[in-house]
Amino acid sequence: MKHFLSVYCCVLLGMNIYAGNGVNNALDTVKSEKSEGFQFTTIKANPVTVVKNQSSSSTCWCFSGVAFLEAELLRMNKGTYDLSEMYIVHRNYQDKALKYVRMHGTINFPAGGSAADVVEGIREYGLVPESEMRGLNYGEELHRHGEMDDLVESYVTSVIKNRNGKLSTAWFEGYKGILDAYLGRCPETFTYEGKQYTPQSFMAYLGINPDNYVSLTSFTHHPFYTAFPIEVPDNWRWSLSYNLPLDEMMAAIRESVEKGYCVIWASDVSEKGYSRKGIAVMPDLDAPEGPGSDQAHWLGLNKKERENFIAEQGKPVKEMEITQALRQQAFDNYETTDDHGMLIYGTASDQNGTLYYMVKNSWGDQNPYKGTWYASEAFVKYKTLNVVVHKDVLSKALKDKLNIK
Numbered sequence: 001m002k003h004f005l006s007v008y009c010c011v012l013l014g015m016n017i018y019a020g021n022g023v024n025n026a027l028d029t030v031k032s033e034k035s036e037g038f039q040f041t042t043i044k045a046n047p048v049t050v051v052k053n054q055s056s057s058s059t060c061w062c063f064s065g066v067a068f069l070e071a072e073l074l075r076m077n078k079g080t081y082d083l084s085e086m087y088i089v090h091r092n093y094q095d096k097a098l099k100y101v102r103m104h105g106t107i108n109f110p111a112g113g114s115a116a117d118v119v120e121g122i123r124e125y126g127l128v129p130e131s132e133m134r135g136l137n138y139g140e141e142l143h144r145h146g147e148m149d150d151l152v153e154s155y156v157t158s159v160i161k162n163r164n165g166k167l168s169t170a171w172f173e174g175y176k177g178i179l180d181a182y183l184g185r186c187p188e189t190f191t192y193e194g195k196q197y198t199p200q201s202f203m204a205y206l207g208i209n210p211d212n213y214v215s216l217t218s219f220t221h222h223p224f225y226t227a228f229p230i231e232v233p234d235n236w237r238w239s240l241s242y243n244l245p246l247d248e249m250m251a252a253i254r255e256s257v258e259k260g261y262c263v264i265w266a267s268d269v270s271e272k273g274y275s276r277k278g279i280a281v282m283p284d285l286d287a288p289e290g291p292g293s294d295q296a297h298w299l300g301l302n303k304k305e306r307e308n309f310i311a312e313q314g315k316p317v318k319e320m321e322i323t324q325a326l327r328q329q330a331f332d333n334y335e336t337t338d339d340h341g342m343l344i345y346g347t348a349s350d351q352n353g354t355l356y357y358m359v360k361n362s363w364g365d366q367n368p369y370k371g372t373w374y375a376s377e378a379f380v381k382y383k384t385l386n387v388v389v390h391k392d393v394l395s396k397a398l399k400d401k402l403n404i405k
Helices: 060-075 085-102 115-119 121-125 146-161 171-183 199-206 246-258 295-299 303-311 324-332 377-383 396-402
Strands: 041-045 190-192 195-197 213-217 227-229 240-243 263-267 340-349 355-360 372-376 384-390
Touching: 041 355, 060 085, 060 115, 060 263, 060 340, 060 384, 085 115, 085 121, 085 146, 085 171, 115 121, 115 213, 115 384, 121 199, 146 171, 195 199, 213 246, 246 263, 246 340, 246 377, 246 384, 263 377, 324 377, 340 372, 355 377, 372 377, 377 384
Parallel strands: 213 240
Antiparallel strands: 041 340, 190 195, 213 384, 227 240, 263 340, 263 384, 340 355, 355 372
């Protein structure tokens, strides 16, 4: 089994899709405009394609994985490609239904998923361009999966109830028929720029090799330098991640960006410090004085009031010191959950010299940074479930320790 896990999902409603194709030049600015007190200077920004919009669908796992593959093609000087997310969604929803029925409904079925669903899925199913399968066969211009998600879940629930006493030979074709109606049929062959391909031969033409990518995590309930399936509901594939000490995981993220690679990032985005304004920070709620407040007032606020106060701030704040133990405690207590998948593509610093990671999201471009989020190093340390990186960014000594070829 390949060593991956998890880029998870949240559903975003009513956002506008980013118009246009090609490389997102808007993300390459050296210095951001001042936005409510935050001033960022870019340290390194790797090329990425334009920001897309998952809209009202739980498919961030696929949008982040495809954004990673498109960035890989740019890195490899293959050119700019717009790959189909919904082809991969369709294929994975088939696999998930088969496993769910085989497991008598005892695994997670809702629409969330992981980076493995992209990287492992394309090994068998290949890739197709967006022009071949947009997945919008239901009268919408943006992805709206509520009706489809409810239908497929009700369908497999009925199959598992099994009123006939045994599974029919028709159930899976019926299930695929629902996906076909909403997302379109998965093409077996197609023509792209005058040449005919299968999804597998198209991936080979692109030069994408799933074996180049590995998932890394950092928790203490499993031994370091071993691989384990992170115990979260959306890891329905039970895919494996290599377990590293926290500093080594963070070094792999930083070195990936420095060496010109992007990183799939699975994170908890339900924290107060994760703002729709494009900022992700980990405020220290026990700090003796809050930002912009006198000490007496700050100390008089309860935890909830401090959280609300922090959430309204528009400038750098004092952040928590993140340790391995603190990170583990948050995971064990369900405070760090499998919420969302994004793409780390760069680094920047704020006016105080604090390091941030530049993150391409899949919620459209309607935020102050045109679809980019700035996530502080403290936030990434604390709230990362796992990352997927190119294995070439790892040192030989670490690859030997992990038995990565």
